[in-house]
Amino acid sequence: MSVTPFERAPDNPPTPAGTTAGTGAAPVPAKTAGSTGTADHPAGSSLGHRRHHRPGRRRLTRSSVPYLLIMPAVLGFATFKAYPIAASFWISLTTGNGNDRRFTGLANYKRLLDDPLFWTALKNTALILVVQVPLMLGLALLVALALNSAKVWLRPLWRLGVFVPSLTGLVAAGVMFSVILNRDAGLMNWALSLVGIDRVNWLGSPFWARVGVVLVLTWHYTGYNAVMYLAGLQGVPKELYEAAMVDGAGPIRRFFSITLPQLRPILLLTVVLSTIGTLQLFDEPYVLTGGGPDNATLTVTMYLYDNGFKYFDFGYASALAYALALIVSVLGIVQVRLMGERR
Numbered sequence: 522m523s524v525t526p527f528e529r530a531p532d533n534p535p536t537p538a539g540t541t542a543g544t545g546a547a548p549v550p551a552k553t554a555g556s557t558g559t560a561d562h563p564a565g566s567s568l569g570h571r572r573h574h575r576p577g578r579r580r581l582t583r584s585s586v587p588y589l590l591i592m593p594a595v596l597g598f599a600t601f602k603a604y605p606i607a608a609s610f611w612i613s614l615t616t617g618n619g620n621d622r623r624f625t626g627l628a629n630y631k632r633l634l635d636d637p638l639f640w641t642a643l644k645n646t647a648l649i650l651v652v653q654v655p656l657m658l659g660l661a662l663l664v665a666l667a668l669n670s671a672k673v674w675l676r677p678l679w680r681l682g683v684f685v686p687s688l689t690g691l692v693a694a695g696v697m698f699s700v701i702l703n704r705d706a707g708l709m710n711w712a713l714s715l716v717g718i719d720r721v722n723w724l725g726s727p728f729w730a731r732v733g734v735v736l737v738l739t740w741h742y743t744g745y746n747a748v749m750y751l752a753g754l755q756g757v758p759k760e761l762y763e764a765a766m767v768d769g770a771g772p773i774r775r776f777f778s779i780t781l782p783q784l785r786p787i788l789l790l791t792v793v794l795s796t797i798g799t800l801q802l803f804d805e806p807y808v809l810t811g812g813g814p815d816n817a818t819l820t821v822t823m824y825l826y827d828n829g830f831k832y833f834d835f836g837y838a839s840a841l842a843y844a845l846a847l848i849v850s851v852l853g854i855v856q857v858r859l860m861g862e863r864r
Contacts (some may be wrong), residue, residue: 613839622836629840639841641816642824643848645731649820650799653735658791661743665750666780680751687745695808698737699724702809727817730810734818737805742798746791753787754780789860793853800849821845 581589613629615622633639667673668680686694701708702723710720723733757780765775781788803822806812812819821841829838 609839609842612835613843614836616836618833618835625836629837630844632837633840633844638816638819639821639824639844642819642821645816645818646800646802646820649731649734649738649802650796653738654792654795654799656735657739657743658746658788658795660739661746661791662750662784664743664747665754668747668751669754680748683744684748685744686741689741691741691804692808694737694741695805698733698740698805699809702733702736724810725814727815730814730818733809734802734806737809738799738802741805742795746795749787749791750784753784757783785860789857792860793856796852796856797849800845800852 612622614624614626616625616628617623664683668676668683673679689697704710704720704722704725707723709723713719713721721729723729761779761783762775765779770778801822802820803826806818806820807823807826810818812823822845825838825841825845828834828841
C-alpha cells in the first residue's frame with residue numbers, strides 16, 4: 522500500500538530522552554530536576570524564564586491610572602486657579618505697579634477698614650441682598666407650587682416661559698430694563714400712567730434705582746430657582762401627602778409639615794447660591810446706573826473693578842477681593858449651620 526504525502530512520517534521523529542537518534546549518535550541527556558532551561562534555551566538565559574523589568578522602569582498599574590486621568594484637571598486648576606489666587610494674595614500685600622511694586626504688609630487691609638466708600642458699597646450690597654433674595658426665592662417657590670399642580674393647563678409651556686428669562690444675558694437684561702425703566706419713554710411709567718400714577722424716576726433717584734436693580738434680579742433669576750424647586754417637589758413621595766390627608770391635615774399643614782422639610786436641601790442650595798451671586802453683583806447695576814445716583818447702587822465688586830481697572834490700584838483691589846471672599850465664606854458657613862440637617 523502506498524503512502525500519500527499527507528501520511529508520510531517526518532524525517533526526524535522525536536526520540537525519547539536517553540536514547541540515540543541514530544547509529545553512532547551521542548546520547549541526549551535527560552532533563553534533571555535541578556536543571557533550568559532547555560537545549561535551545563540554556564540555563565541562565567533570560568528567554569528560559571519569565572522576563573523581569575529592568576531596574577528603574579515603572580510599570581503603569583491600575584492604582585496609578587486614576588492619578589494619570591485627573592492630572593490634566595489638576596494642572597489646569599493649579600495654572601488657572603491656584604496660582605492666580607496665591608498671586609492675588611501677594612499683590613494685596615503690596616503697593617505700586619510693575620517694577621515699582623513694594624511690600625507693605627497689611628496696609629491695604631487697614632486702608633479698607635477706614636475707607637467710607639467701601640462701607641457704602643458693602644451697605645448697598647447688603648441691602649439688595651436682604652430685600653431681593655427672600656423676595657426672589659419666595660416667588661420662585663410659589664411659581665414652582667403652581668407649576669407642580671395637575672390643575673394647570675399646558676404646564677410644559679408655562680415651565681418654559683418661566684425659565685426663559687434666566688437664559689437672557691446679564692448685559693442684555695440690563696440694557697432692556699434701562700429702556701423699560703426710562704423716566705420719559707419707559708414702558709413701566711407708561712403702564713403706571715394708565716392707572717393715574719405719576720412718572721417715577723427709576724434710574725435717577727437713589728431709592729428707586731435700588732428698586733430697579735431688585736426688579737431686574739428678581740425677573741432674571743426667579744425662573745431658574747423655580748425650576749430647581751419644581752424638581753424637588755416632583756421627588757416628594759405622594760404617599761406622604763395621602764397619609765397626611767387621611768389624618769386630616771389641610772393644605773397649609775401639609776405644606777409646612779411635608780413640603781418644606783422635603784425641600785430643605787434645595788432651599789439651602791438656592792439660599793447659598795443666591796447669597797453668593799448677590800454679593801458678587803456687578804453686571805446689572807453697572808449697565809443700569811453705573812453705580813449711581815450718588816453711589817446708591819455701588820456694589821463691592823463694582824468698587825473692586827474701579828480700583829483695579831480704572832485707577833490701576835491692583836493691591837487695594839486684591840485686598841477688596843479677599844475681603845469679599847471672607848464675607849462670602851462666613852455667610853455661607855452660617856447659612857449651612859442654620860439650615861443644614863440636624864444630626
